[in-house]
Amino acid sequence: MTHTRKAGIGVALLALLLLLATIGTAPSIAGAADHLDAPGLASPGNDPRLDINDVFVFEGADTDNTVLALTVNPAAAGDSSFADKKNGSYHIRIDSNGDAVEDITYGVTFNSTPDGQSVKVRRAQGRRAASVKATGRTIGSGDVGEAITLSRGGEAWAGLRSDPFFFDLGGFLGTVEGLGDRMLNDGDESDFFADLNTLAIVIEVPDSELGDQIGVWATTTSRSRWRATQVDRMGRPAINTVVNSSGPIVGAPSDNKNVFNGSLPRNDVANFTGAVVSALQAFSSLDSEGAYSDDAASALAGVLLPDVLTYDTNSEAVGPLNGRALDDDVIDIELRIVTGGDPLGLFDDRDADGGVNTDGIGPHDDYLATFPYLGEPNS
Numbered sequence: 001m002t003h004t005r006k007a008g009i010g011v012a013l014l015a016l017l018l019l020l021a022t023i024g025t026a027p028s029i030a031g032a033a034d035h036l037d038a039p040g041l042a043s044p045g046n047d048p049r050l051d052i053n054d055v056f057v058f059e060g061a062d063t064d065n066t067v068l069a070l071t072v073n074p075a076a077a078g079d080s081s082f083a084d085k086k087n088g089s090y091h092i093r094i095d096s097n098g099d100a101v102e103d104i105t106y107g108v109t110f111n112s113t114p115d116g117q118s119v120k121v122r123r124a125q126g127r128r129a130a131s132v133k134a135t136g137r138t139i140g141s142g143d144v145g146e147a148i149t150l151s152r153g154g155e156a157w158a159g160l161r162s163d164p165f166f167f168d169l170g171g172f173l174g175t176v177e178g179l180g181d182r183m184l185n186d187g188d189e190s191d192f193f194a195d196l197n198t199l200a201i202v203i204e205v206p207d208s209e210l211g212d213q214i215g216v217w218a219t220t221t222s223r224s225r226w227r228a229t230q231v232d233r234m235g236r237p238a239i240n241t242v243v244n245s246s247g248p249i250v251g252a253p254s255d256n257k258n259v260f261n262g263s264l265p266r267n268d269v270a271n272f273t274g275a276v277v278s279a280l281q282a283f284s285s286l287d288s289e290g291a292y293s294d295d296a297a298s299a300l301a302g303v304l305l306p307d308v309l310t311y312d313t314n315s316e317a318v319g320p321l322n323g324r325a326l327d328d329d330v331i332d333i334e335l336r337i338v339t340g341g342d343p344l345g346l347f348d349d350r351d352a353d354g355g356v357n358t359d360g361i362g363p364h365d366d367y368l369a370t371f372p373y374l375g376e377p378n379s
Contacts, residue, residue: 048073049083050220052234053198054165055092057216057309058317058325060204061370065154066313068092068106068205069326069373070218071198076160078377081117082144082199085109088222088231089134090201095215100265100306104210107134108158108201110144117144119158121203132221132228147371154205155371162366162375163198164326166191168359175356177247184335189360195378202372207313215308216323217265232261235307236320237330242338243272243279243304250282260307268306276301280338286355287340296347300337326373327363335359 049072056069070092073080082090089109093102107122124136142148145159169192171184182188217235221228234240244256252275263271277297285291292300309324317323320330336343341354366375 047083047088047222047231048076049081049199050088050090050222050231052218052220052232053163054237055216055218055234055309055324056164056317056326057214057311057323059313059315059323062204064207065204066207066210066311067371067373068094068203068216070201071161071163071165071374072201072220073199074163074196076197076199078160078197080160080197080199081112082110082119082158083220083222084112084117085134086223088220089228091134091219091221092201092203093129093217093219094210095265095308096211096213098213098215100215100268100308102129105129105131105136106203107136108156108203109134110158113143115143118142119144119148119156121148121150121156123152132219132230133223134221150203150205152205152209154203154209156204157200157202157372159200160197160377161200161372162364162378163193163196164364164367164374165193165198166361166363167193167331168361169193171359176242176245176249179247184356184359191361191364194364197377200372200374202374204371210313212313213310214313215265215306215310217308230262233263233265233307235265235309236304237324238334239276239304239307242283242334243276245279249286250279252279265306265308269302272305273298273301276304283338284340284355287350287353288355289340289350292340293347293349326367329363332358 051072051074053071053074058067060067089107092106094104095101096103105124107124109120110117120141121139122134122136123139128135139152140148140150140156148156150156168184168189170180170182170190173179174182175184217233219230219233222231240257240260244252244260246252246254280297280300281291310321311323315322317325319328336354336357339354339356341352341357342350343352
């Protein structure tokens with residue numbers, strides 16, 4: 001990486017952090033997600049049980065703890081279940097030294113029981129943390145829908161919850177994917193997810209278990225008799241969904257989403273910088289000032305990649321660059337910047353507004369102040 005490249009990334013990162021600081025006390029705006037991020041707006045591997053919706057990282061009710069939350073299975077119903085261990089597993093991965101390689105992994109597996117499903121939580125560290133399977137020492141087990149005490153401190157929970165994601169999906173599909181007759185900010189905004197449920201895995205652990213500056217992402221693995229294969233992954237909101245959109249604005253090859261889902265964050269800069277630059281320039285062309293220059297788009301791509309949700313465990317989360325709380329409205333920030341807005345005057349040739357500055361949707365009102373934090377399921 002050249003000194004010029006490092007400088008560009010640093011300026012862009014500082015600008016985005018300053019932007020977050022200016023809105024940190026404002027009402028939350030809308031989050032972004034990863035629902036149905038395989039080609040054709042389908043679940044990766046055609047298995048909704050392994051389809052990651054969202055990843056959240058935020059300070060617990062006990063401020064010495066950090067909450068790691070993963071939601072899967074879009075539009076889950078009361079009889080929806082996690083994949084049994086023989087079919088798949090779930091992982092929350094933590095990088096503690098900034099190299100986009102997992103140093104700690106919480107692996108979660110499920111088994112069917114006469115009354116539902118049981119759950120087991122493992123913690124792997126070092127070389128074993130990188131395994132595609134759920135490996136490591138068992139730190140807690142119990143039943144779905146019940147709090148599980150973890151042997152190293154903290155607790156875990158898995159089960160059906162209200163989907164915390166809030167977003168004008170119809171407007172997004174019309175604007176970005178060219179599907180339907182809706183558009184963002186068309187006066188008919190609607191939170192598609194307001195009444196939906198999801199399956200959630202919530203793990204709360206002491207900060208001392210993680211370190212100070214961490215990077216977090218989640219993966220799901222499909223298992224067969226002969227092999228285990230990573231089918232989905234997510235760090236920051238909507239990176240794969242937007243960057244690899246095959247809709248009319250970006251026009252990415254349809255299989256790019258699958259390639260991204262099966263890859264590793266450590267390879268993102270090498271493998272996907274070109275795709276991110278292309279997507280940023282395509283979306284920013286919606287702005288009256290025209291598309292980002294090559295230098296500007298490259299600098300912003302250096303902030304977005306690798307696709308890891310960074311977080312300082314000594315602070316409160318303010319997404320999208322310092323964790324992500326349930327009510328963080330990251331999509332308005334992302335929409336403004338991705339579509340060419342420059343609210344801090346980073347670039348001489350741009351004003352504060354982008355081609356699209358909001359989706360007009362705010363957070364839900366059912367989040368809980370205490371564990372497991374996600375709202376009770378909708379009826």
